Amino acid sequence: MGTPVKIDAVPVVTSAEADAWHEVVSASMAEDLPGVPPPTRAQAHAGLTGPWLGSRLLTWLAFADDDRGGGRAVGAATLRLFDRRGQEHLAEVNLHVRPDARRRGTGTRLLAAVLAAAESEERRSLIAEAPAGTAADLYCVRHGFRRALTLHHLLLPLSEEHRGRLEGLAGTEHPGYRTAEWTGTVPDALADSFAAAKNAMHDMPIGDLDHGSLTWDAERVRAMAAVVAERGDTLLTVAAVHGDGTAGIAGYTEIVIPGGTAARALQYDTAVVPAHRGHGLGVWLKARMLRRLLDEHPQVTEVETDNAAENTHMLAVNERLGFRPLRTTYEYQLSLAEREQRA
Numbered sequence: 465m466g467t468p469v470k471i472d473a474v475p476v477v478t479s480a481e482a483d484a485w486h487e488v489v490s491a492s493m494a495e496d497l498p499g500v501p502p503p504t505r506a507q508a509h510a511g512l513t514g515p516w517l518g519s520r521l522l523t524w525l526a527f528a529d530d531d532r533g534g535g536r537a538v539g540a541a542t543l544r545l546f547d548r549r550g551q552e553h554l555a556e557v558n559l560h561v562r563p564d565a566r567r568r569g570t571g572t573r574l575l576a577a578v579l580a581a582a583e584s585e586e587r588r589s590l591i592a593e594a595p596a597g598t599a600a601d602l603y604c605v606r607h608g609f610r611r612a613l614t615l616h617h618l619l620l621p622l623s624e625e626h627r628g629r630l631e632g633l634a635g636t637e638h639p640g641y642r643t644a645e646w647t648g649t650v651p652d653a654l655a656d657s658f659a660a661a662k663n664a665m666h667d668m669p670i671g672d673l674d675h676g677s678l679t680w681d682a683e684r685v686r687a688m689a690a691v692v693a694e695r696g697d698t699l700l701t702v703a704a705v706h707g708d709g710t711a712g713i714a715g716y717t718e719i720v721i722p723g724g725t726a727a728r729a730l731q732y733d734t735a736v737v738p739a740h741r742g743h744g745l746g747v748w749l750k751a752r753m754l755r756r757l758l759d760e761h762p763q764v765t766e767v768e769t770d771n772a773a774e775n776t777h778m779l780a781v782n783e784r785l786g787f788r789p790l791r792t793t794y795e796y797q798l799s800l801a802e803r804e805q806r807a
């Protein structure tokens with residue numbers, strides 16, 4: 465056994481504690497996810513202190529006993545407790561140990577603290593994401609998590625040389641549909657219809673994940689945009705609007721640019737309402753969004769997305785747009801109810 469560790473719950477994250485978390489996570493990501501940009505200090509701080517939409521975050525830091533004086537953290541964990549109706553059973557753990565401090569039981573000690581909190585919050589399911597073929601993958605299995613979903617992460621290089629191909633896809637006629645674009649909060653006239661379209665994400669394949677389901681309304685949609693803005697990120701939306709007058713949203717795609725200036729943009733939702741599927745709206749909307757990035761955010765040189773392995777339709781859409789495989793992660797799930805029964 466290595467050096468004993470001390471696990472500290474961090475009820476209110478100070479700037480020094482956010483720095484400690486950031487250092488641990490950056491070192492850990494460099495080991496397991498080379499090439500994936502770690503969060504900046506500012507993003508780490510904002511991510512730990514909130515505000516969040518429909519969830520709360522608990523934080524722990526692990527210190528090696530002999531390093532306590534120097535304040536060097538060797539591990540860090542967060543537990544996101546979802547509070548929204550339909551997801552009160554769920555919590556998500558994110559746990560990192562510095563590469564030079566691994567295999568000494570720190571991860572296990574951190575998880576024990578996380579599990580105790582999840583149980584006292586009466587959560588039924590704990591989920592965690594682990595990159596395929598890494599220590600985390602083996603660690604999750606060792607701790608009784610079950611693999612519930614395989615996610616393929618894809619990356620699209622974006623530059624002026626792609627414009628011609630994108631124009632071809634973005635410029636296709638879709639009779640009966642027009643596009644609406646906005647930055648940040650949805651325009652009032654489209655808010656209810658946008659919330660209804662967001663509910664179309666409910667049939668997205670999520671494997672065996674006990675994820676629950678949320679219902680969107682205009683207020684929630686606005687609150688989500690406010691949270692993204694408060695983090696300093698830019699949220700772009702392109703929607704397909706069907707018909708005239710009191711037209712409804714038939715589909716939409718969302719991109720987030722971390723810090724508003726990052727080179728790697730992140731794909732958020734893309735959804736087409738069931739009644740409007742089969743008309744090529746998904747490719748059309750995504751191509752228009754990529755063209756918009758070229759026009760309005762030329763510093764964006766790549767876009768990352770992830771799709772469930774069984775979401776063959778969206779994987780095909782993304783392949784057509786030029787996305788290429790980047791890495792695979794697994795969503796693991798631990799049933800706390802089963803664990804209790806076994807105890």
Ligand SMILES: CC(C)(COP(=O)(O)OP(=O)(O)OC[C@H]1O[C@@H](n2cnc3c(N)ncnc32)[C@H](O)[C@@H]1OP(=O)(O)O)[C@@H](O)C(=O)NCCC(=O)NCCS
Pocket residue numbers: 492496557558559560561562565566567568569570571572573592593594595598599600601602603604606
């Ligand atoms: C996953 C992680 C937190 C484990 O931290 P750790 O302090 O090394 O974990 P522990 O020492 O408590 O390991 C517990 C058990 O997990 C398994 N395990 C952990 N790392 C392993 C590895 N590299 N190879 C094989 N088994 C491993 C072993 O069964 C180990 O027990 P053992 O050492 O007695 O054999 C760490 O590897 C990490 O930070 N990974 C990157 C972050 C990440 O992807 N987190 C996502 C999960 S939420």
